[in-house]
Amino acid sequence: MAVITYRDALNQALAEELERDPDVFLMGEEVGQYDGAYKVSRGLLERFGERRVVDTPITELGFAGLGVGAAMAGLRPVIEFMTWNFAILANDQIINSAAKVHYMTAGQFSCPIVFRGPTGAALQLSAQHSQALEASYAHFPGLKVVVPGTPADAKGLLKAAIRDDDPVLVLEGEVLYAMKGEVPEDPDFVIPLGVAEVKRAGADVSILTHGKMVNLALQAAERLAKDDVDAEVVDLRSLRPLDLDRVVDSVRKTNRAVYLEEGWGYSGIGAEVVAQVQENAFDWLDAPVLRVHQTDAPMPYSKELEKLAKPSVERTIEACNRVLYR
């Protein structure tokens, strides 16, 4: 397998799906001539032309809704948000329109659209540009939400999202774009939505996580191993549908769990997963499940404060030690 970046894995996924299905088109701010604000769409305009790779005005609600109408009329749009922070402007179309089309029409229309773009904090971008918003979207029935944490997952999940008949939100880690990893070259390599993956097997504690935090969890697990703690890292990959079985299996094996996420804890993904764990694995738990997440404040600019606000390897290790009563 070739070792490529997360960015190029997404680019491959887009190119392969544009090639495979003439109904697929990519639309967004700077996706064409500029090659993508984060260069995810590099070379696609040259290869597929202006009909398939479309630069838009800065008008998130407008082009997100355009995608919804195009999807209802039978196309398969991929809508890129320069960042998910800007997608908030388009929330009416994502939440009130895309999520509801299939249900309100009693199945007469579907909305096979992908909304994608980077999410989460990078470095010192402060409050409006440093948000991990996946929990807010996972709240809505009708939407599917995936968060790839590795290059291979990025390719496989994006391809699955484009082929899916429902609205799928792909939240990519802004700081993951340069991350390298092995990525299958098979043009039909897809990762089914709703399948978690054990990224590291372990026996003592389950670190449940998703997206950008997978890497952090793996670092925490390596450090814990030096102290003879064998942590298992379960990457949800898909927040809706949620692979609850994989989560519960892990907790029943290790009897202890920590949920690690980049976003706020309040009403977060961890809150949902912990509720599901206590409903489905209460008798297997040897300690309360703890959560590690961003502190309950907008992201500050100052480097020092930003560091304090974000979840970290250290806080993850500390939480694991607490559920192990060490």
Add this chain to the structure above:
Amino acid sequence: MAGAALERLERDELLGMLRLMLLGRRFEEKASESYALGKIGGFCHLYIGQEAVGVGALAPLRDDDYVITAYRDHVQAIAKGVTARQVMAELYGRVDGCSGGKGGSMHLYSAEHRFMGGWGIVGGQIPAATGIGWAIKYRGGDQVCVCFMGEAAVNQGAFHESLNMAALWKLPVIYIVENNRYGMGTAWERASSLYDISQKACAYAMPSAIADGMDVLEMRATMEEAIERAREESMPTLIEARCYRFMGHSMSDPVYGVYRTKKDVEEAKQTDPIATYIEGLKQADRLTTEDLEALDQEVRAEVDDAVQFAENSPLPPAGDLHRDVYAQINDHGDLFFEGVGAPDPALGRAAGEVAD
């Protein structure tokens, strides 16, 4: 313009439009009764007084053209071909409704008739209309997409964003603003800095027109020009249809009260689009009193039949609750968060529920 249309159109076409306007009026009078009896729930926005806009606009369309609208959608759905039965059953929340009882008054849909729905959020349908126009052009088709909205939607960002893109990319979308004077209880001049909506098209270098929305023939003639522009030149048009809402904003709003007087409404009713059209047809010897009586009988029978049909249509089964949340269900994941584990298969999670 209207007079010429009266000469130009076949009698069948002229009477067909009258029939649809009468059907719309009687349908809504009956819907109003059923609402008062508690047989129809939710919000219910009547179109009484605006029939000339919907009927005149949709009369020159082809079956393969698209229509999308907001929540005052009953008559527009019927004018696009959805049956009175399907619409009434939807208002009753029954399985035979055009949205299977999932949409109600504000969310009528029919894929068969390319009726892309009643949208419940002010302005929400405008970007989607633009996307339907995009899809038509992407595939090289010559259909058009007609997008209705109320005048209040014009102040939404969705309107500006959509019209800009439609003109920039030359999309075959006809945006019809039904200026019925009141956005709920706020008069147009209290909500917009610019009185003449058609002037807004200048900002997008888009052709525009003002039509008398109380005159079905003028509405139709204005649309014919816009349709030709869309089909031949793939250019959008903004049409402001000036009309008046004879009823309250919704069933919870009285006909007149704090934001307009009884005198205002009674004066506007002097220009009732149906009465005016009947008068015009009679004067041109295109309609007799007998024709009108026969038409009215026919329309009343159709509405009665629709009510019977709706009342006899079954309620949706409990299994429909989870049906159609997703088009494609993945075996590997749990799509529903229902408290304890997976939902009861009896409520729609059984394998048979999945494949539509």
